[in-house]
Amino acid sequence: MSGPSHDNHFFDTFMLVLGILVLIAFGIYFGASAIASRTQETHVLSDPMLQAKVVDRIQPVGKVAVSGEDNSAVAETVAAPAELKEMPGDQVYGTVCVACHGAGVAGAPKFGDKAAWATRIAQGADTLHKHALEGYQGKAGVMPAKGGLNTVTDASIIAAVDYMVSKSK
Numbered sequence: 001m002s003g004p005s006h007d008n009h010f011f012d013t014f015m016l017v018l019g020i021l022v023l024i025a026f027g028i029y030f031g032a033s034a035i036a037s038r039t040q041e042t043h044v045l046s047d048p049m050l051q052a053k054v055v056d057r058i059q060p061v062g063k064v065a066v067s068g069e070d071n072s073a074v075a076e077t078v079a080a081p082a083e084l085k086e087m088p089g090d091q092v093y094g095t096v097c098v099a100c101h102g103a104g105v106a107g108a109p110k111f112g113d114k115a116a117w118a119t120r121i122a123q124g125a126d127t128l129h130k131h132a133l134e135g136y137q138g139k140a141g142v143m144p145a146k147g148g149l150n151t152v153t154d155a156s157i158i159a160a161v162d163y164m165v166s167k168s169k
């Protein structure tokens with residue numbers, strides 16, 4: 001098995017294999033671009049975050065205020081004060097109150113100490129809430145307003161007082 005016919009046979013097979021490989025390569029190329037055009041591009045272009053960034057990037061560098069005109073569009077936008085967070089009472093306690101009330105340091109009535117809390121509870125819940133929210137100077141020491149946690153709502157502090165009280169009577 002040698003000579004021109006053998007070479008021809010080899011050549012035919014070789015070209016056939018090569019042809020199939022080229023077809024597969026084209027298939028992968030067009031298949032991939034078909035999938036990409038349906039997913040990637042449209043998805044990215046319709047992404048609101050991307051759109052917002054584009055709008056942001058093409059903003060003019062400066063705006064001109066004209067006297068006598070409505071200049072509300074160029075008014076400085078002042079950052080709104082951060083929203084106060086709503087936090088469950090036990091979590092507020094664990095975040096700040098525990099620092100003093102956990103071990104009863106600096107004159108703070110200790111968490112769970114029934115005797116220490118009895119006279120305070122006798123003042124009524126409203127007084128306890130007020131003292132925790134506004135802070136106060138007592139005979140034993142200083143209770144700071146909101147225990148120093150100014151990022152949570154009043155309701156969260158009140159919940160922390162109620163939590164401490166419920167565990168201390």
Ligand code: HEC
Nearest residue numbers: 097100107108120131132138139140141142143147160161
């Ligand atoms: C820096 C220490 C400290 C932290 C933090 C602290 N307290 Fe106090 N707290 C005190 C002291 C001291 C007193 C007692 C003051 C006194 O009666 O002389 C007190 C008293 C209180 C009382 C009793 C008030 C009264 O009228 O008898 C309540 C209720 C209270 N704290 C709630 C809280 C809550 C709720 C938190 C957390 C949000 C908190 N405290 C965090 C130090 C602290």
